[in-house]
């Protein structure tokens with residue numbers, strides 16, 4: 657995949673721009689990076705707060721040749737890539753199904769994959785936000801979110817850290833995308849994801865899906881990345897989309 661980089665000081669959303677570029681025919685490998693977003697988007701219509709230089713705001717255009725049923729694995733593949741770059745900087749990340757990157761049970765990054773039809777076929781935009789600095793987080797946010805600065809010996813965060821992080825992300829995404837694109841790549845990505853997520857197996861969780869909240873224990877993922885949940889009544893439910901939260905042990 658040939659990488660082309662477009663960088664902006666300020667933009668509405670790197671995902672919105674990447675979607676636009678894909679519809680205009682951009683090849684796969686186009687990456688959009690901004691120092692600040694004015695309309696950063698998260699999953700479920702949420703806002704992704706994107707203050708200047710406080711995070712990496714990144715999107716890449718992909719034109720995957722994999723079977724449609726495995727498209728959700730693009731999110732998992734991206735999670736693997738983000739996990740691995742954080743490891744490179746000495747952090748101990750976890751992946752909360754399906755796309756949240758956590759360190760010490762706090763969110764440090766998120767992934768928003770969106771698809772669009774184009775004249776050249778289907779394009780997938782993978783948007784990735786990674787928190788670099790959180791010194792100005794309010795106490796409520798500091799309880800649920802964290803940053804590289806907060807979770808590391810942050811002496812390596814200098815003025816060019818954004819570029820270092822972006823280069824490392826592009827390298828890792830390229831590797832994992834190659835893995836996904838080869839024959840039986842879906843099984844390999846499932847395997848790589850499973851090795852990096854404590855949510856893969858045996859985790860007590862609540863899952864909000866549509867208007868239901870389910871409680872159960874995770875029991876692996878399906879070949880397409882859906883989560884298998886063992887409910888209290890013993891039945892298995894396959895979760896295609898939903899918001900997972902861990903059930904904390906009660907301390908009396």
Ligand code: BTN
Nearest residue numbers: 669671696697698699766783785
């Ligand atoms: C989530 O966890 O809800 C996903 C967050 C994704 C945020 C990134 S930042 C770069 C890209 N542009 C956006 O507008 N969103 C994604």
